[in-house]
Amino acid sequence: MNSNYLQRQPLAGNLIPKPVRVEKGKGPFSLTPKTEIVIPAESPAIGEIGAQLAAILAPLGGTPLKVSVCSGPPPEGSICLNTGSYPQLGAEGYRLEVGPNLVSLSANEPGGLFYGVQTIKQLFSSGPKGGPGLIEGVIIEDFPRFSWRGAMLDVARNFFSVQDVKGFIRYLAAYKFNRLHLHLSNDQGWRIMINSWPNLALHGGSGAVSGGRSGYYSQEEYSEIVAYAQSKQIIVVPEIDLPGHTTAALASYPELNRKGIAPPLYSGTEVGFSSLAPEKDLTYRFVSDVLEELAALTPGPYLHVGGDEALSTTPEEYEIFMSQLQPIVARLGKTMIGWGEIAHTPLQAGTIVQIWRREEIDAKKAAAQGVQVIMSPAYRAYMDMKYNESTKLGLSWAGLIKVEDAYNWDPAEVHALVPQNKILGVEAVLWTETIRTMADLENMVFPRLAGYAEIGWSPRKNRSWEEYRYRLAAHGRSWEKENINFYRCPEVPWGEQV
Ligand code: TNX
Numbered sequence: 001m002n003s004n005y006l007q008r009q010p011l012a013g014n015l016i017p018k019p020v021r022v023e024k025g026k027g028p029f030s031l032t033p034k035t036e037i038v039i040p041a042e043s044p045a046i047g048e049i050g051a052q053l054a055a056i057l058a059p060l061g062g063t064p065l066k067v068s069v070c071s072g073p074p075p076e077g078s079i080c081l082n083t084g085s086y087p088q089l090g091a092e093g094y095r096l097e098v099g100p101n102l103v104s105l106s107a108n109e110p111g112g113l114f115y116g117v118q119t120i121k122q123l124f125s126s127g128p129k130g131g132p133g134l135i136e137g138v139i140i141e142d143f144p145r146f147s148w149r150g151a152m153l154d155v156a157r158n159f160f161s162v163q164d165v166k167g168f169i170r171y172l173a174a175y176k177f178n179r180l181h182l183h184l185s186n187d188q189g190w191r192i193m194i195n196s197w198p199n200l201a202l203h204g205g206s207g208a209v210s211g212g213r214s215g216y217y218s219q220e221e222y223s224e225i226v227a228y229a230q231s232k233q234i235i236v237v238p239e240i241d242l243p244g245h246t247t248a249a250l251a252s253y254p255e256l257n258r259k260g261i262a263p264p265l266y267s268g269t270e271v272g273f274s275s276l277a278p279e280k281d282l283t284y285r286f287v288s289d290v291l292e293e294l295a296a297l298t299p300g301p302y303l304h305v306g307g308d309e310a311l312s313t314t315p316e317e318y319e320i321f322m323s324q325l326q327p328i329v330a331r332l333g334k335t336m337i338g339w340g341e342i343a344h345t346p347l348q349a350g351t352i353v354q355i356w357r358r359e360e361i362d363a364k365k366a367a368a369q370g371v372q373v374i375m376s377p378a379y380r381a382y383m384d385m386k387y388n389e390s391t392k393l394g395l396s397w398a399g400l401i402k403v404e405d406a407y408n409w410d411p412a413e414v415h416a417l418v419p420q421n422k423i424l425g426v427e428a429v430l431w432t433e434t435i436r437t438m439a440d441l442e443n444m445v446f447p448r449l450a451g452y453a454e455i456g457w458s459p460r461k462n463r464s465w466e467e468y469r470y471r472l473a474a475h476g477r478s479w480e481k482e483n484i485n486f487y488r489c490p491e492v493p494w495g496e497q498v
Contacts, residue, residue, distance in 0.1 A: 012138045012140060013122070015119060016175065016450045016471055017453045018468075020141055022139070025136075025138040027135060028137055029098050029101075029102075029134070030134045031057060031060055031124075032133075033063050035079065036075065036079070037050045037053055037054055037065050038067075038068055038074045039068070039069055039080075039082070040082045042069060043110075046083065049081065049114050050081055053065075053081075053120065053121075054067050057079075074104070076101045077101055079103040081106075082105070082106050083110065083112075086106060088141070088143075089107060089112060089142075090108070091111060092111050092115060093108070094113060094142055095142075096138070096139070096140040098136070098137050098138045100137065105117070111233045114232070115142070115176050115233070116142075118173065118174055118176055119140060120135075121174070144457045145457060146411065148179055148456070149177045149456030150177060150178070150456075151177055151427060151428045151430070151452070152180075152428070153441075154183040154186070154430060154432040155432070156183050156188060157186060157208065157212055157435075158208060158435055159189060159213040161215070162221050162225055164441075165180075167438060171446075171449065172232075175453035177456070179235050179237055180235070180237065181237040181239060181304060182239065184238055184239055184240060185200075187246065187248060187274055188207050188248065188266055189248050190204030190249060191215070193216060193217065194294075195219070195293060196290075203251060205248075207251070207267060209433050210269075212436060213436065219297055235302070236300055237304050238294050239305070239337075241306030242287060243318070244271075244306070244308070244311065245271065246275065250262060255282060256280075256286060257277065258275075272309040272311030275312045275313045278318070278324075284324050284325075291305075291328055291334075295332040298334075301334060304337040304354075305336055306338060307338035308338075308340070308341050319345045322342060326347070330348065335352060336352070337374070338354065339354050340355050340357065340358060343371070344365055346369070347369050347371050351371050352373065352424065353374070354373070355374065355376060355415070356376045356377065356378050356429070357398070360415065364417050366422075367417045367419065367422065370422070371422070372423070374427050375427070376426070377414050378398035380409045381406070381427065381452065382428075383406075383445050384429070384430055384433070384434065384444060385399060387400060387487060391487075394435075395431070403447055403448055403472075403491060403492060407454070407468060411426045411456075412460070426452055426456045428452040442484050442485040443486065444487075446484055446487065447472055447479075447487065450475055451468070469491060
């Protein structure tokens, strides 16, 4: 252990995202075979979080931890979860106190307890190495900076199984993300069964990008993903990309095409050539049927309708399409989200714009309409961009994004014209033209994902690349243990031991 490192080592180990406030506490606390997890009263939501903590700690304590309900003072040596009233913590915040005889985790809502549990997990796995099951005394008060901490997975170019998506959800949850945006349709594939238009999945689902995986989720499988995400405080945001990026749909139903002729399935990587027919009534019946089924399966309040790169519709046609689409989404009781391009048409209040390219133009338009925005600037937040010229996977049209650049930016500074209170947060995006397997996914996502988590959660003033990269190195050691295929970028001291 070198003294230089100790100076750099922050209190409370190597937490990512970095908490709002950390003070020294009275610990250390050690797990023993008798450690119990205590919850206040019968509450299924807190009980489930208690059970999740028990599962996390089981390998460290040697035996599964008991979860018990207790109304009086918690027994010595226990880990106690409770909800109360903590005005400073908000809906997602938590307070964690680690003392020698008690770990006390408090929050206003079960969601806050869930995030506190992720912190406890990190303290045990990347904290000081005093022995297994030992954590230092600490008091943490923590809550997120942004309410939108998202990641997008493109399952349209390359399909990922329910198991794979659950794996991705576990990665997100560990870093306190709260939105999973699933890109369910594109030219190359349609990934969800729609009972009223079954060929979308049966035919459109058989396509993929060249060399990629095809497939689709049954409605039950989609619901399984949604429920799994929900158990980890993550809201699924489904996207059907409209009116462009629709070859898979057009290939499945000839009548949706302008000339009534279905194109073949498409496995290339060009964009912008396909479109639904804005002049046809059937187009809107189709869109309404699809979104109605999707909305019914989706408990979250959002529907993402794409809207990007509709290069084969004129601006007039695009505007007609959007003016018909918005009341459909509103009728379903959902909040509409679209990529930056939608800001160029009149938007209903409450619509959310996801900025990705042309920040200057699209963000300005969104700001002028007074709508809220999610920041996904491609040159910072696109996890499909290569790290450097020798990265095997990925694309480079938005630039090379090394780990430092993925971390060193701020959603509030992407465009000066967007008022702070309109910035919902950040979303990191993984397009899958070149991604096939979970190992591929992991290599593009790790370590950049941890940086987006910190951008979304931690106060700006607590963030510094110079210090962050040491915390990241500690996480690399956890990823190694979990066999995550992360990219060992040169700017992080992976080998340095705490
Ligand atoms: C642009 S980002 C796209 C996607 C591609 C991606 C590749 C956006 C809204 N559209 O269709 O997959 O670039 O990086």
